[in-house]
Amino acid sequence: MMRVYACITQQHDLWLVLLAGAVCGFGAWVSLNLARRAAAAVGRARRGWLAGAATATGGGVWATHFIAMLAFQTSLPTGYDVGLTVLSSLIAIGGAAVGIRHAIGGGRLAAPLGGAIAGAAATAMHFTGMAALQVPANLHYDPIYVAVALGLGVLLAGAGFTAALRIGSLKGLAAGAALLALGICGLHFTGMAGVTLIPDPLHDMSDQIMEPGLLAVAIAVTATVVMALGLAGAIVDQRLAARTAHEAARLRASEERFRQLADATTEGIVIHRDGVVLDVNRAMAELLGKPQAQFIGQSMLRFVVQNRRSDIERKLAQPTSERVELDLLHDDGTLVMVEAHGQDITHEGRPARVVAVRDIRERKRAEERIRHMAHHDLLTGLPNRSLFLDRLNGALASAGRARTGVAVLYLDLDRFKAVNDLLGHPAGDRLLQEMARRMLEAVPSHDTVARLSGDEFAVLHRIAQPGEALALADRLVKALGAPAELDGQRMVVGTSVGIALFPQDGSSAEALLQHADTALYRAKSEGRGTFRFFEAAMDERLQARRGLERDLRQALSDGALSVHYQPLEDCRTHRILGFEALVRWNHPERGMIPPSEFVPLAEESGLVMQLGEFVLRTACRDARNWPDPVKVAVNLSPIQFRHSDLPATILGILEEEGLPPHRLEIEVTEGVMIDDTERALAALTALKAAGVRIALDDFGTGYSSLSYLQKFTFDKLKIDRSFVQLMAENRESLSIIRTILALAKSLDIAVTAEGVETEEQRTLLKNESCNQLQGYLIGRPVPACELARFYEPA
Numbered sequence: 001m002m003r004v005y006a007c008i009t010q011q012h013d014l015w016l017v018l019l020a021g022a023v024c025g026f027g028a029w030v031s032l033n034l035a036r037r038a039a040a041a042v043g044r045a046r047r048g049w050l051a052g053a054a055t056a057t058g059g060g061v062w063a064t065h066f067i068a069m070l071a072f073q074t075s076l077p078t079g080y081d082v083g084l085t086v087l088s089s090l091i092a093i094g095g096a097a098v099g100i101r102h103a104i105g106g107g108r109l110a111a112p113l114g115g116a117i118a119g120a121a122a123t124a125m126h127f128t129g130m131a132a133l134q135v136p137a138n139l140h141y142d143p144i145y146v147a148v149a150l151g152l153g154v155l156l157a158g159a160g161f162t163a164a165l166r167i168g169s170l171k172g173l174a175a176g177a178a179l180l181a182l183g184i185c186g187l188h189f190t191g192m193a194g195v196t197l198i199p200d201p202l203h204d205m206s207d208q209i210m211e212p213g214l215l216a217v218a219i220a221v222t223a224t225v226v227m228a229l230g231l232a233g234a235i236v237d238q239r240l241a242a243r244t245a246h247e248a249a250r251l252r253a254s255e256e257r258f259r260q261l262a263d264a265t266t267e268g269i270v271i272h273r274d275g276v277v278l279d280v281n282r283a284m285a286e287l288l289g290k291p292q293a294q295f296i297g298q299s300m301l302r303f304v305v306q307n308r309r310s311d312i313e314r315k316l317a318q319p320t321s322e323r324v325e326l327d328l329l330h331d332d333g334t335l336v337m338v339e340a341h342g343q344d345i346t347h348e349g350r351p352a353r354v355v356a357v358r359d360i361r362e363r364k365r366a367e368e369r370i371r372h373m374a375h376h377d378l379l380t381g382l383p384n385r386s387l388f389l390d391r392l393n394g395a396l397a398s399a400g401r402a403r404t405g406v407a408v409l410y411l412d413l414d415r416f417k418a419v420n421d422l423l424g425h426p427a428g429d430r431l432l433q434e435m436a437r438r439m440l441e442a443v444p445s446h447d448t449v450a451r452l453s454g455d456e457f458a459v460l461h462r463i464a465q466p467g468e469a470l471a472l473a474d475r476l477v478k479a480l481g482a483p484a485e486l487d488g489q490r491m492v493v494g495t496s497v498g499i500a501l502f503p504q505d506g507s508s509a510e511a512l513l514q515h516a517d518t519a520l521y522r523a524k525s526e527g528r529g530t531f532r533f534f535e536a537a538m539d540e541r542l543q544a545r546r547g548l549e550r551d552l553r554q555a556l557s558d559g560a561l562s563v564h565y566q567p568l569e570d571c572r573t574h575r576i577l578g579f580e581a582l583v584r585w586n587h588p589e590r591g592m593i594p595p596s597e598f599v600p601l602a603e604e605s606g607l608v609m610q611l612g613e614f615v616l617r618t619a620c621r622d623a624r625n626w627p628d629p630v631k632v633a634v635n636l637s638p639i640q641f642r643h644s645d646l647p648a649t650i651l652g653i654l655e656e657e658g659l660p661p662h663r664l665e666i667e668v669t670e671g672v673m674i675d676d677t678e679r680a681l682a683a684l685t686a687l688k689a690a691g692v693r694i695a696l697d698d699f700g701t702g703y704s705s706l707s708y709l710q711k712f713t714f715d716k717l718k719i720d721r722s723f724v725q726l727m728a729e730n731r732e733s734l735s736i737i738r739t740i741l742a743l744a745k746s747l748d749i750a751v752t753a754e755g756v757e758t759e760e761q762r763t764l765l766k767n768e769s770c771n772q773l774q775g776y777l778i779g780r781p782v783p784a785c786e787l788a789r790f791y792e793p794a
């Protein structure tokens with residue numbers, strides 16, 4: 001068998017090998033039998049027998065080769081080049097025709113030479129078929145095996161033709177068929193043994209590849225139909241030539257062989273004359289659920305569905321062999337979709353037609369499934385974006401003619417990510433299916449609900465007035481806001497809805513969907529769990545935001561951002577302990593843009609990772625030139641903690657820029673914990689273990705700050721500026737600061753007070769034993785080149 005390198009798994013399907021041998025033996029018997037009849041015939045009959053013998057010989061050799069190829073199974077993906085596969089069949093049939101014609105031409109050496117020609121053609125077919133094999137590997141042939149394969153094919157085929165054509169008995173035919181089959185199988189498996197597969201992932205594979213499964217079905221069906229039709233022609237011709245009782249007996253035997261072969265095929269076979277059925281095989285009877293006898297003498301139109309009878313009747317009158325798809329009537333009244341094609345024959349001395357009928361119901365069901373998958377979401381079964389836009393375009397065309405309205409509702413689930421993070425993606429999938437079910441219940445049946453992507457949905461709603469769209473949006477918000485049971489937990493997700501109306505908000509499907517998305521963005525920014533109609537001003541704001549996002553992306557690419565530093569001092573000694581890194585953006589047209597405007601934009605647009613890395617790298621590079629005790633503090637966004645490789649990224653930057661980890665302080669807010677507590681704790685723990693200090697920023701402003709002190713040992717707490725600014729005149733703010741300082745002291749955690757702007761605030765904080773101060777009183781944020789005045793250069 002074909003040799004491969006040890007890294008490739010391989011095996012041979014024994015049943016396919018046996019099937020190849022059976023097809024080979026049967027094809028050899030039929031081809032030599034037809035060659036005998038061609039030798040005994042003259043004129044047009046001889047040419048007919050010769051064509052049949054060549055077809056049977058070439059078809060049998062071709063089918064044997066490719067069935068045996070399918071029997072060889074390897075771990076490499078395989079396919080077959082369509083052009084070379086077809087070419088190999090033409091070589092087999094054409095070479096067989098030349099060889100048989102020479103073998104029956106007369107002369108002492110005619111039979112062995114004709115057989116040798118057929119064997120050589122079979123060998124050429126084999127190696128053309130091997131060239132059709134498409135695998136990510138290179139094929140190398142052993143010339144010794146190739147020579148042996150050629151010798152086996154030529155010698156045994158010549159011997160087989162000689163035995164069959166010179167010995168007139170059945171034994172001679174059997175011996176010839178055995179030799180011919182042995183030669184074909186010998187050349188194939190010897191040729192296969194001389195092939196070595198060397199894997200090559202860069203191997204250029206053909207664009208026209210036939211899948212092995214489809215090739216297997218095509219081989220079996222083609223071989224069966226070709227031989228069945230060949231035997232049918234032989235029997236019809238034999239019956240015309242029957243003049244004696246001996247010939248009649250032989251004819252009956254041939255008919256029985258044909259009947260057995262026809263009944264063995266999975267395709268239905270019908271012989272008719274002028275639309276009247278003369279004979280059918282067992283498969284045809286089983287296909288329509290009737291006994292074979294009930295077909296004989298009946299009009300073929302009786303078995304065709306009523307609305308196709310005139311079309312089929314017209315085709316019956318034309319000598320065409322095109323394939324036709326039609327519905328036949330089963331005996332129980334159901335429809336059977338089939339594909340039929342036929343060809344003219346002579347039956348009992350008169351012209352007739354044989355039709356092969358194939359059941360294509362399963363193929364049609366598969367095609368329908370594929371069409372459905374191409375236009376529907378696999379998880380929810382809802383239409384996808386492509387089908388939604390198609391239906392929306394149709395609705396807009398109809399609405400334009402009828403002067404009616406259309407509303408597009410764009411929905412986004414509000415807290416869907418929390419479900420995925422808490423319960424996992426399988427639970428998230430079940431939630432999406434539940435939300436889809438609720439939407440279908442809330443939306444009129446004649447409208448369309450589609451899943452666009454992730455947790456985004458759209459509704460096509462036909463309306464007479466805008467109030468109907470408002471009512472539907474309200475129903476959807478309420479329906480999707482109801483609790484859902486998932487894995488024993490009650491989850492409340494909710495949705496926001498944006499609405500765009502035709503024709504006032506747009507005349508095309510794309511414009512309406514875009515404007516509904518703009519309205520959705522407005523609804524989410526105004527509190528979620530609500531709906532908003534599109535307004536032109538929304539689009540202007542959204543376009544401005546998108547322009548700012550584009551400029552920010554360009555600024556990051558061009559290095560147009562900068563980092564300023566605000567000092568932190570020791571409250572007792574007034575010595576500078578470090579600086580907080582603050583990003584700045586001087587826009588070429590708009591001037592200085594505050595971080596409160598572009599940092600949230602970076603978080604929403606996915607630029608925050610690039611922005612955060614820029615600030616961290618710049619801060620580390622600048623800080624390595626400061627005196628050793630002086631630290632640099634860098635803020636991290638909660639979104640950055642969604643990336644599992646964040647600790648490795650931070651530590652890698654420290655190593656690349658040459659800054660010791662103990663001189664870096666990472667500031668986080670409690671939002672880091674809320675987003676994904678476990679992942680955040682794992683990242684913070686890894687950084688702290690490496691020596692990086694961790695500070696909890698804006699302490700006291702959130703809901704769960706105290707609980708996070710139990711889960712992680714922070715190095716520092718930062719009191720929010722809102723408490724510091726009011727501490728002089730507001731006793732509650734001063735009490736909160738005292739409480740925080742007492743808590744931090746008991747936990748041995750340092751405290752930094754932000755927003756210190758007056759001497760009075762500094763004095764109060766010093767009296768309360770605050771550790772560090774930060775604010776305009778200590779120093780405003782300045783570029784790195786202006787920091788020398790705060791410390792002595794290293």
